[in-house]
Amino acid sequence: MAEQHVSLKRVQVAQPKHLFKQTQLLVTLTQHYSRILNNSNMSFSRINRARPLLVRCMSNIPENSVYGGPKPQNPNQRVTLTHLRQKHKNGEPITMVTAYDYPSAVHLDSAGIDICLVGDSAAMVVHGHDTTLPITLEEMLVHCRAVARGAKRPLLVGDLPFGTYESSTNQAVDTAVRILKEGGMDAIKLEGGSPSRITAARGIVEAGIAVMGHVGLTPQAISVLGGFRPQGKNVTSAVKVVETALALQEVGCFSVVLECVPPPVAAAATSALQIPTIGIGAGPFCSGQVLVYHDLLGMMQHPHHAKVTPKFCKQFARVGDVINKALLEYKEEVTNGSFPGPRHSPYKMSSGDCNGFFNELQKLGFDKAAAVAAEAAEKIDTAK
Numbered sequence: 001m002a003e004q005h006v007s008l009k010r011v012q013v014a015q016p017k018h019l020f021k022q023t024q025l026l027v028t029l030t031q032h033y034s035r036i037l038n039n040s041n042m043s044f045s046r047i048n049r050a051r052p053l054l055v056r057c058m059s060n061i062p063e064n065s066v067y068g069g070p071k072p073q074n075p076n077q078r079v080t081l082t083h084l085r086q087k088h089k090n091g092e093p094i095t096m097v098t099a100y101d102y103p104s105a106v107h108l109d110s111a112g113i114d115i116c117l118v119g120d121s122a123a124m125v126v127h128g129h130d131t132t133l134p135i136t137l138e139e140m141l142v143h144c145r146a147v148a149r150g151a152k153r154p155l156l157v158g159d160l161p162f163g164t165y166e167s168s169t170n171q172a173v174d175t176a177v178r179i180l181k182e183g184g185m186d187a188i189k190l191e192g193g194s195p196s197r198i199t200a201a202r203g204i205v206e207a208g209i210a211v212m213g214h215v216g217l218t219p220q221a222i223s224v225l226g227g228f229r230p231q232g233k234n235v236t237s238a239v240k241v242v243e244t245a246l247a248l249q250e251v252g253c254f255s256v257v258l259e260c261v262p263p264p265v266a267a268a269a270t271s272a273l274q275i276p277t278i279g280i281g282a283g284p285f286c287s288g289q290v291l292v293y294h295d296l297l298g299m300m301q302h303p304h305h306a307k308v309t310p311k312f313c314k315q316f317a318r319v320g321d322v323i324n325k326a327l328l329e330y331k332e333e334v335t336n337g338s339f340p341g342p343r344h345s346p347y348k349m350s351s352g353d354c355n356g357f358f359n360e361l362q363k364l365g366f367d368k369a370a371a372v373a374a375e376a377a378e379k380i381d382t383a384k
Contacts, residue, residue, distance in 0.1 A: 079114050079155040081187075081210060081254050087114070088276040094288025096157075096278050097296070100126050100143045104293050105150030115278075116154040117189065117290060118144045120161045120220070125294040132219045133162045137175060144183025157212055158185035162220040165190060169203035176204045176211075187211065189257065191218040193244030198251055205252035213248030215241055216282065217260035230281070232261035238268075245269045245277070257290065258282040260312070281312035299323075342383045349377075 087094055096115035099105045100122045108116050122143050123135035144158045158179040165172035176188045187210035190201060201211050216231045232238040242265070245256045255276045258266045263283025270277045270286055279286030291313060294300055298315035333339035349357065354377050361370035 077153055079153060081155070084114065084155065084255065084276060088287050094276055094278065096288060096290035098122075098290070098292045099147050099151065100293070102146045102150040105147040108293075109151045109153050113154050114288070115290075116147060116151045116156050118147050118156070118158045118183070118185065119189075119292070120159040121292055125292060125300070135161050137161055137164045137178065141178065141183045144179060144185050148184030156184065156186045157189050158183050158187075160188055160190045165200050166196065169200055172200035173203050173207045173209075176207065176209045180209060187254070189214055191220045193240075193247060198247050201248060201253055202251035211248075211253045212278075213245065213253040213256040214259065215244045215248070215256060216258050230260040230262075232265040238262070238265045241265050242269045242272055245273055249273050249275050255287075258286060260310075281310060342380055345380060 084094060094115065095113045096117055097108050097113050098117045098119040098121060099108050100118060105116060118140065120132040120135050120140065122140070123129045123132045126143075127135060127139070129135070140158065140161050144156075148156060160172070160175055160179065164175040172190070179185050179188050188204065189212040190197060190204075191214040193213075193215050201213060204211050217229065232241040238261075241258070241261055245258070248256050253275065255278055256269070256273065257278045257280060258269060259279075260281040261269075263285055266277065266279055266282035267285035276287035278288045278290050280290045295310070295313040296316050298318040298320050300320050330339070354374075358370045358374055361367075361373065
């Protein structure tokens with residue numbers, strides 16, 4: 001016991017009083033907990049009563065916080081592959097939307113969207129590129145982490161960006177592992193149906209990672225496709241779409257995106273597959289639908305974005321117009337001096353502190369600053 005008292009005194013010198021009290025409590029609880037464990041006559045109910053106190057004392061989570069922040073994940077409320085399979089079995093449509101940052105992820109979470117895709121389309125709608133090719137794995141990981149902090153309910157799927165999985169199965173698996181471990185995703189999506197892509201998908205699945213396939217128009221392959229061109233418009237191309245989707249199912253993909261194919265082709269693929277299809281520009285006969293967040297909200301109204309917004313996208317809002325209007329109003333109010341007014345200047349000083357502050361300024365030789373501060377205080381009080 002003497003040795004313990006010495007250590008407590010050392011702690012008291014090094015730490016503030018409230019931390020010293022917490023340390024004393026921790027030592028006391030530890031000793032009490034040890035006595036309970038060593039005493040065979042003690043009941044387990046007493047042990048269980050002591051454990052929460054000890055754990056809470058050891059926690060580094062603050063009891064109070066200025067900002068609430070994201071809520072912890074609840075496993076019972078998360079969308080999983082099992083949930084998706086059940087929806088597919090019951091014929092219930094699956095909803096998927098892209099998200100690239102914390103705010104958009106929170107919106108998807110609140111709306112109850114089933115799948116949140118952190119797509120490489122971020123290259124176009126967030127980074128301003130003309131294609132999806134330039135975005136890097138490091139950039140994708142930043143987007144993935146932000147989305148993972150905001151979306152607690154949807155299944156989170158991260159795109160494998162161009163150049164990070166084509167060389168070998170080992171490269172594909174390594175990239176997929178990083179998307180899950182560093183990006184916080186639940187699954188990955190990869191494009192294409194070439195033999196190497198099928199092999200990559202198989203390797204990732206065998207590594208224990210859920211994979212979503214993507215056939216039809218695959219934006220990463222525009223060099224071969226000759227641009228953003230719909231697929232499946234002739235017999236050979238249509239059959240290839242269905243066969244590729246079946247090949248992806250065969251290697252273990254849990255779902256396949258069908259992009260920019262005629263509705264009959266999407267219907268045939270959906271019928272032939274035992275896994276859900278997610279359509280984008282593929283008509284109403286898929287198991288679910290996906291749209292890009294910025295596109296469906298009408299987020300951006302400028303020539304560049306109009307150039308890359310696809311024909312099949314329905315704008316469910318014109319959020320971009322609202323944003324532009326708000327920014328113009330903000331600029332106008334700052335320019336004419338109406339913002340910020342008293343309502344948005346909430347931090348006050350008492351009259352005594354104000355006068356004391358003015359006097360101190362004068363003592364320091366800042367007479368002009370004191371006069372300006374006094375005038376500002378009078379204006380704020382008058383405008384209430």
